[in-house]
Amino acid sequence: MAQKRVLKMKRGPRIICKIFITLVIIFLILLIAFLYVKHKITSAGYSEEASIRIMKEFKIEYAVNNPDNKTLNRAFESSDYKEKYLDKYKQVKFFDQEHLIKNINTLLDRGYSTRDISIILAHGNDNDVTEFAKKDMVKYLEEFYSYDFAKLKNYDRYVKYMDEEGDDEETTIIMVNLDLDKDNYDTPFDVSKDQSLTVLANKHHELGKNYVPNNLVTVKEEYTKDKDDSIKGRKEAVDAAVEMINAAKKDGLNLLINSGYRSYEDQKDVYDTYFKLYGQEYVDKYVVNPGFSEHQTGLAFDFASGSSKVFKESKEYDWMIKNSYKYGFCYRYLKKKEDITGIKTEAWHFRYVGKDVAKIMDDGDLSLEEYYAIYIDK
Numbered sequence: 001m002a003q004k005r006v007l008k009m010k011r012g013p014r015i016i017c018k019i020f021i022t023l024v025i026i027f028l029i030l031l032i033a034f035l036y037v038k039h040k041i042t043s044a045g046y047s048e049e050a051s052i053r054i055m056k057e058f059k060i061e062y063a064v065n066n067p068d069n070k071t072l073n074r075a076f077e078s079s080d081y082k083e084k085y086l087d088k089y090k091q092v093k094f095f096d097q098e099h100l101i102k103n104i105n106t107l108l109d110r111g112y113s114t115r116d117i118s119i120i121l122a123h124g125n126d127n128d129v130t131e132f133a134k135k136d137m138v139k140y141l142e143e144f145y146s147y148d149f150a151k152l153k154n155y156d157r158y159v160k161y162m163d164e165e166g167d168d169e170e171t172t173i174i175m176v177n178l179d180l181d182k183d184n185y186d187t188p189f190d191v192s193k194d195q196s197l198t199v200l201a202n203k204h205h206e207l208g209k210n211y212v213p214n215n216l217v218t219v220k221e222e223y224t225k226d227k228d229d230s231i232k233g234r235k236e237a238v239d240a241a242v243e244m245i246n247a248a249k250k251d252g253l254n255l256l257i258n259s260g261y262r263s264y265e266d267q268k269d270v271y272d273t274y275f276k277l278y279g280q281e282y283v284d285k286y287v288v289n290p291g292f293s294e295h296q297t298g299l300a301f302d303f304a305s306g307s308s309k310v311f312k313e314s315k316e317y318d319w320m321i322k323n324s325y326k327y328g329f330c331y332r333y334l335k336k337k338e339d340i341t342g343i344k345t346e347a348w349h350f351r352y353v354g355k356d357v358a359k360i361m362d363d364g365d366l367s368l369e370e371y372y373a374i375y376i377d378k
């Protein structure tokens with residue numbers, strides 16, 4: 001009978017094997033613990049990257065007790081993270097900006113509250129905030145930035161303008177945002193790509209040489225003052241003008257169009273003619289430089305009365321003041337808005353902006369510049 005053989009491992013390798021198994025078990029336990037904690041942190045809304053930092057810094061409880069906080073998450077992800085500002089980060093409203101945490105640190109160093117910092121971040125992009133953070137702490141932050149259309153990058157200009165002009169904050173912000181603290185035609189804003197019905201053309205907003213409005217159509221002779229077949233405008237504006245003229249007719253009035261779209265070249269001819277006749281001072285005051293005229297948008301018309309030579313004294317003018325907004329037009333160059341529009345009052349010049357915008361402008365007594373500053377340019 002064969003002797004039963006018992007395979008026995010030698011003592012040395014047996015111990016090594018036991019140690020190895022123990023290590024594997026310890027490793028597995030640690031791994032499970034690690035994954036469990038990481039899961040807990042990510043379930044609280046933190047990214048993988050942030051959760052590694054949170055564990056390293058032993059801020060697990062803190063993170064879990066402050067879930068879904070995007071600023072805190074970004075702070076944990078960032079190499080600019082500073083432990084001393086941990087409680088501050090969570091109070092700052094999140095804005096997705098590249099140097100967010102670095103800028104928050106600088107602003108905190110300068111003594112701003114977290115509320116101030118949220119205001120600062122809300123009114124500029126990453127670059128604006130970075131530039132702003134270079135300044136010493138400033139005054140009037142709340143005063144200017146309680147307006148949502150106030151721009152961080154314009155802060156110094158607001159202060160300068162308010163000191164010089166003594167206007168209130170809201171007026172100051174509107175004037176500066178419209179570049180009215182600069183000279184006419186000085187570094188104008190390029191609107192050459194703007195084909196919207198609210199495109200703003202003035203001495204600080206340039207359409208340029210190549211701006212031609214979409215959908216130019218001819219106004220039928222019967223609606224023009226001189227039975228003219230060459231007056232053009234953007235289709236939306238011409239249709240609205242015709243609707244308005246027909247409505248005025250029902251009220252017994254004879255409203256007519258005197259002028260519409262003017263190309264860059266047309267405006268240049270006008271400018272050159274007046275320049276030769278009366279010189280620089282005259283054109284600076286009364287003629288808009290080519291590329292800056294609202295007539296180039298195809299959305300502006302000069303109106304006339306069929307019964308009175310002076311439009312301002314006509315019944316048609318009175319009717320337009322009361323009713324033009326219902327057809328999407330605004331009275332563009334009012335006497336009281338001359339400082340904002342930069343144009344001497346013109347009774348005959350109306351601009352199509354669409355019915356909704358015209359209503360808001362009429363209700364709020366706003367020029368197109370003010371409408372643009374408050375509602376469009378945020």
Ligand SMILES: [Zn+2]
Binds near residue numbers: 295350
């Ligand atoms: Zn005009």
